[in-house]
Amino acid sequence: xxxxxxxxxERRKELLARIVxxxxxxxxNFDEExxxxxxxxxxxxxxxxxxxxKDIESKVSEDCVIIAADTIVVINDKILGKPRDEExxxxxxKLLSDNVHRVYSGVTVINTSTGIMESKSLYTKFTFQN
Numbered sequence: 001x002x003x004x005x006x007x008x009x010e011r012r013k014e015l016l017a018r019i020v021x022x023x024x025x026x027x028x029n030f031d032e033e034x035x036x037x038x039x040x041x042x043x044x045x046x047x048x049x050x051x052x053x054k055d056i057e058s059k060v061s062e063d064c065v066i067i068a069a070d071t072i073v074v075i076n077d078k079i080l081g082k083p084r085d086e087e088x089x090x091x092x093x094k095l096l097s098d099n100v101h102r103v104y105s106g107v108t109v110i111n112t113s114t115g116i117m118e119s120k121s122l123y124t125k126f127t128f129q130n
Contacts, residue, residue, distance in 0.1 A: 001113070006056040006068035016067065026059070028052035028068065037079065042121040044079075045070050045106030050119050053108040063113035074123075075101035100127050 003023040005016050016023055030051040037044050053068035060066070073080040075096060083089035103126060108119040 001111075002062060002064040004056060004060065004064050004066045006052045006066055009069075012069060026056050028055040030055040032070075041072070041074055041079070041102075041104050041123070042106070045072055045104045046108070046119040046121045047106070049106040049108040050117070053110050053117070057110050057112060060112060066110040066112065067107070069105060069107045071103060071105045073101055073103050075099060096126075096128065098127065098129060100125055102126070 003016075003020050005012060005023050005025050006028045007013070008025065008027045013025060028051075030048075032048055032051070035044070035047055035051065048070035049068045052070065053066050056066050056068065073096070076099075080092055080095075083092055102123045104121060104123040106119060106121040108117060110117045
């Protein structure tokens with residue numbers, strides 16, 4: 001059965017290639033901005049990954065397995081978004097340096113032939129030094 005990765009992430013492509021010989025990449029047009037954060041980070045990353053997977057599902061007609069993911073960084077109960085530029089990226093790295101932060105990932109898999117959808121989330125604690 002065809003496997004579709006709903007991501008343009010080079011890292012996700014690399015990871016999936018370790019376990020799946022042949023897959024297609026389709027980038028989701030899901031608008032993450034329309035999902036408001038309610039304080040539950042696990043639910044938030046699962047909701048984002050579901051949105052991406054469902055977006056791709058709505059555009060395919062053949063039976064396939066769709067894999068979508070989202071990852072966010074949380075420090076001091078604040079979500080760090082994607083940096084807008086190099087300067088903001090450096091500020092974020094300074095903030096993360098020598099501080100414990102969590103990286104949350106949500107993953108959704110949809111089997112379009114059965115209609116089964118599964119979503120999971122997990123987090124990892126990190127501290128990195130200067």
